[in-house]
Amino acid sequence: MTQIRLRDYQAADMDAVLRLWDEVRAEGAEPVYALAEVLASCEKDHAVVAVDGDQVLGVGVARAAHDQGWIVFLAVTASARRHGLAGRILAGLEQRMAPQGLTRLSILVPDQQQQYGALTKAGFQDRAHLSYFEREIPVKQRELAVLRELGGRILPRDLWGSIAGMRTEKELLERRLVLPLADPALADQFGVQPPRSIVLFGPPGTGKTTFAKAVASRLQWPFVEVFPSRLAAGPQGLAGGLRETFQSIADLDHVIVFIDEVEEIAGQRGGEPPSAMQGVTNELLKIIPAFRDSPGRLLICATNFIRALDAAFLRHGRFDYVIPIGLPDAAAREAIWSRYIPDSVEGEVDLAQLVARTDGYSPADIEFAARSASQAALEQSVYGADGSGIRGPSTADYLAAIDRTRATVSAAEAAEFREDIAALARA
Template identity: 80%
Template sequence: MTTTRLRDYQPSDMDAVLRLWDEVRQEGMEPVYALAEVLASCEKDHAVIASRGDEVVGAAVARAAHDQGWIVFLAVTTSARGAGIAGDMLAALEQRMAPMGLTRLSILVPDEQQQVGALMRAGFHDRAHLSYFEREIPVKRRELSILRDLGGRILPRDLWESIAGMQAEKKLLERRLVLPLAEAELAEEFGVEPPRSIVLFGPPGTGKTTFAKAVASRLQWPFVEVFPSRIAHGPGGLAAGLRETFGAIAELDHVIVFIDEVEEIAAQRGGEPPSAMQGVTNELLKLIPTFRDRPGRLLICATNFIRSLDDAFLRHGRFDYVIPIGLPDAEARRAIWSRYIPEASRERVDVATLVERSDGFSPADIEFAARSAAQAALENSVYGGTSSTTVGPTLDDYLAAISRTRTTVSADVAREFHADIDMLARY
């Protein structure tokens, strides 16, 4: 399948926009805005074009009015519908318009408009059953420079849905984190205090970072990853860098803060003389309660070695939950494999065999094996000198890749992880 590409409107796209306009009208849906207004906005305002090769398959056009952005035209050709193109174009428009200080993006659509489903999936809401959809832009104008300085960003909305398998972990995070944070008023009615900080622990490569990003995507809150190695280069060292970073974060209305491999700055204290990192650990322990004082924020710390964390770090009151993220079970492995097997190979590959042979693999291990099999199949097709017309990797390619893959998590590490769950998990 030809890849869909998004780009800015060019004057040479006018005929394609006219064709999309005519196609919408032929389907019996009269566009809300006149053709002249749409074309004028293409030239003067903001327009995103979706193309496959040389063919234009979609267009989204918007203009700004005070603090609100209005979608004046949104269309995808019949042949390209169902591929998420409308949602991708809306996201691209938002990225282009958010720096203007807009607080919401809105669209008026005819009752028959077939893109209503795409609007709903893209986070728009139907207001008063008038076919009026709007979506809050998650980052306000005053926050943009802060977020930029912190290296933060708004992640794509579909990360949560794109996580293959790991349903038990997704369900837990959805209920413990997303629900009370997204429905804060409802949580308050039930006497539930939304979480402010959590720890994700588990062996390397099991998806802790992916889950942290997915939670930010699900909530549509800015995602800021704190890299201790980067902020340590400031004049005051790492402890001062942490204070400065968390001070800037405090200026954001909503935020997910992520610290990976937190054991590097929160290891067990002790020893004589005290190590330089003890001061950093002390500073982080002081910053967490202050961070927790304000709503609309969540600190996610991830560690591969939870036993190495300082005892005070995991005490009740600092972290609401200590959640294990382990190796995928058979159902999760099946979902992960299915994500990476190309369509041309699916009928020839017995996924059940791959699931069985990859027991003990992490999501990262499965991804590596899948990509390795695809690369080997490509090389064999081009350089192998065979006359086979088979396209895509075969079951043998995948099994060979599995046998070559060195698993990230050893049996000993897996046993220690399950022991850690019994001793330290809290969810």
């Protein structure tokens, strides 16, 4: 399939909706709502279709009732179900309905319709074993304006599962962060205080930003990234901009706040005369305790140079955990490579050789090498003079691309990272 996209329902899509309706009934599941109601809601309420070119592969139709949204009809063609379209359609409906102040999105499913897997993966819960599913909409209407002002967003729900490999890091973050934050009542039962702020450290390109977004995706909390360079350009300066930003963040019930390259605003203080940046560091040190006072929020700071951080910044009481995110091991490299090798040549490429040759490479390095190999193979197939014709990338293409890719992390930097883990990690 080519790129599948979502768009709003159009009148010309009626025939496709009718075909999907007939397909659902042919599978032995009688839709809950009558066809007339579904078509009426397509025209006057909310309807989203998933298309591949001109072909409609799925449809979702919903209507609002007070503070609750109801899914009137949800169907995906049998050939497209493995692509996770149902979840994407549900997310599209939620985005269109959230501005109306809805707090829940619900669906009634006939017993014969095998929709449960897609619904539970999308965050819906089965209520009272009545085939009644509902999902909390994570951002309330009153929060939307604040979130827009901060440049925040709700990330797709599947980011956690899309991280290839890195099993050790994922398991640690799942246990230390996601578990107590997702179920604070259970954490309280065991005397566990959910974390309020953490530091992720490690060499460049190892996925610290990706992990921060994945945690927000896993919790379905709004994700707000703070960019010091943008705040510094404002009329209040960097320190004032930080203070005002965190005051606005306080209006959100739940939020993940992410600051990348935090060493730029929390570096070692000292020297005479004091630098202007020391005032910014002092302001951030005052902001963190106030931020930690409220539940339902998590500050994630990331740094490539943890040694550059001010000693007071990392102390207990400001950050619950200081977690290393390192270079991928062999299992993680294999998972990363598998993501980028096309299905057409999957069995022909010597994956073990690629894994062995990229020891010491970051996920970003592997991605670059894989894309470079694919591009080179494409160009050779189209413009090459050897008459080989159209073919996918080969092992040789990948090995050549690896040779052209310089590892981001040097051996000396990798050694320093191991020393930092022993001296500073706290997980």
